[in-house]
Amino acid sequence: MDEIQIPDYSIMEIFQEVIDDDSWEPDRAVREATINSMMFGLYM
Amino acid sequence: MDPNERRAQTEQNVRDLINHREPKKVPSSLNIEAGWGLMYAGVKWTDVEDDPETFARAYTKAHREIPIDIGGGPTRTSLRPAHALGNYMFVYTSDGGGIVHNQAADRYLGPEVYDEIITDRAGLMDRFGRMNNPAFLKPRAEAVEAVRNAAKAQLIANQTSALISKICREEIGMFSMYGFDFGSPGFYYGYTGEFWTFYDRLRGPQMALSDLRRYPDKVQAACDFLYEQTKARVVYDEESMKQEMPFGSSMFHPESYFSPAQFDNFYFKNFMEIMLPVMEAGKKVFLYGEGAFMKHIDRFRETPKSSMIIVLDQDDPFEAKKRVGDWCTLVAGPKAELLQLGTTQQIKDFVKRCFDELAPGGGYIFALGNGLIAAKDAPVSGIVTAYETAYELSTGGKA
Numbered sequence: 001m002d003e004i005q006i007p008d009y010s011i012m013e014i015f016q017e018v019i020d021d022d023s024w025e026p027d028r029a030v031r032e033a034t035i036n037s038m039m040f041g042l043y044m
Numbered sequence: 045m046d047p048n049e050r051r052a053q054t055e056q057n058v059r060d061l062i063n064h065r066e067p068k069k070v071p072s073s074l075n076i077e078a079g080w081g082l083m084y085a086g087v088k089w090t091d092v093e094d095d096p097e098t099f100a101r102a103y104t105k106a107h108r109e110i111p112i113d114i115g116g117g118p119t120r121t122s123l124r125p126a127h128a129l130g131n132y133m134f135v136y137t138s139d140g141g142g143i144v145h146n147q148a149a150d151r152y153l154g155p156e157v158y159d160e161i162i163t164d165r166a167g168l169m170d171r172f173g174r175m176n177n178p179a180f181l182k183p184r185a186e187a188v189e190a191v192r193n194a195a196k197a198q199l200i201a202n203q204t205s206a207l208i209s210k211i212c213r214e215e216i217g218m219f220s221m222y223g224f225d226f227g228s229p230g231f232y233y234g235y236t237g238e239f240w241t242f243y244d245r246l247r248g249p250q251m252a253l254s255d256l257r258r259y260p261d262k263v264q265a266a267c268d269f270l271y272e273q274t275k276a277r278v279v280y281d282e283e284s285m286k287q288e289m290p291f292g293s294s295m296f297h298p299e300s301y302f303s304p305a306q307f308d309n310f311y312f313k314n315f316m317e318i319m320l321p322v323m324e325a326g327k328k329v330f331l332y333g334e335g336a337f338m339k340h341i342d343r344f345r346e347t348p349k350s351s352m353i354i355v356l357d358q359d360d361p362f363e364a365k366k367r368v369g370d371w372c373t374l375v376a377g378p379k380a381e382l383l384q385l386g387t388t389q390q391i392k393d394f395v396k397r398c399f400d401e402l403a404p405g406g407g408y409i410f411a412l413g414n415g416l417i418a419a420k421d422a423p424v425s426g427i428v429t430a431y432e433t434a435y436e437l438s439t440g441g442k443a
Binding site: 007010011012015018021023024025031033035037038041042 | 120125126129131166170171173174176177180181182183184187188191192194195196198199202
């Protein structure tokens with residue numbers, strides 16, 4: 001069985017990249033609040 | 045009745061009863077809810093979850109038709125965000141009417157977590173996050189795309205939750221006292237025991253409880269480390285501490301399994317250190333949890349009188365009333381088993397006994413003895429019978 005390769009980015013980096021990306025929601029505060037509420041639902 | 049007037053009356057009733065004065069009406073509450081509102085409306089979750097307005101209108105049909113004074117809104121309104129990341133810890137029920145915790149999909153880590161949380165907490169949580177959200181095992185661009193899709197779904201879910209809260213508050217006149225919804229102000233006091241992190245997250249219930257015997261020193265060191273971090277984050281604001289509501293909060297779950305010494309060591313001494321100053325200033329604290337708690341309930345006599353609101357789950361409310369009913373408010377009522385298996389008369393009789401034995405002297409809020417999370421947790425007919433009977437007993441009139 002192949003060993004799972006862990007990518008060299010961190011999860012928090014990915015969340016931050018999506019918070020910084022204004023293509024899906026114009027208001028940064030909403031983007032940040034959305035990601036934070038999502039993390040709660042993911043048991044993280 | 046005008047929604048604003050109804051909400052104001054409920055607030056006054058709550059202020060009276062939590063201070064052990066008999067209210068004009070014993071309010072009824074719905075504590076935790078997820079899917080049952082849609083089941084009541086006969087609507088499938090997956091048919092409406094992309095449309096906040098349709099979801100919220102369908103979901104609140106029950107709140108308009110059943111006499112419930114207090115609620116917090118649903119805990120989840122979509123599973124799409126988690127599923128977009130490959131996380132299937134919660135799934136839709138086969139009838140589409142609700143959601144359920146798919147415990148077989150939970151993934152836990154080994155006992156190294158107790159050391160690792162001290163030496164590299166961020167790295168540990170990253171590893172745990174990847175294990176339960178496989179999108180983070182993919183190349184960066186794919187992970188970013190998955191999170192963007194999840195965030196779009198979460199945005200819709202948040203809009204749905206906000207709309208449900210608005211309808212409950214402004215159109216129906218329901219009241220929220222718990223502080224986590226209905227637009228409550230931001231200053232928030234809470235304490236949850238550190239062992240939760242291992243019990244409910246990193247190790248899972250069975251292994252975490254075994255670790256108390258196998259690795260007691262490591263568990264202790266890890267919990268002590270987390271508590272120091274918790275303590276360092278607490279900010280006491282004099283003005284907000286004086287406000288009874290929104291309530292501060294605490295939770296119990298692994299605490300149900302603790303010996304008295306473990307209860308004190310892993311929960312109660314820390315709870316008192318953080319929350320006692322808040323209660324002494326005037327804030328009320330809401331304790332919610334899962335499991336049987338009676339063996340520890342007397343400890344809450346060490347809190348200031350009329351400071352705690354305790355939601356009972358598995359315990360006998362009449363025994364709890366004898367133990368702490370003059371000191372703490374109890375939130376209790378018929379359990380799901382009775383609603384599922386009992387006759388209409390048995391449900392009515394139980395609700396009457398609750399009002400006869402728990403309500404005198406204040407300190408009682410009527411609620412179902414379990415949260416309604418999955419659609420089939422309790423039949424609609426039983427829920428309606430329970431709340432309508434409570435309404436009749438608290439007002440002397442028909443619902």
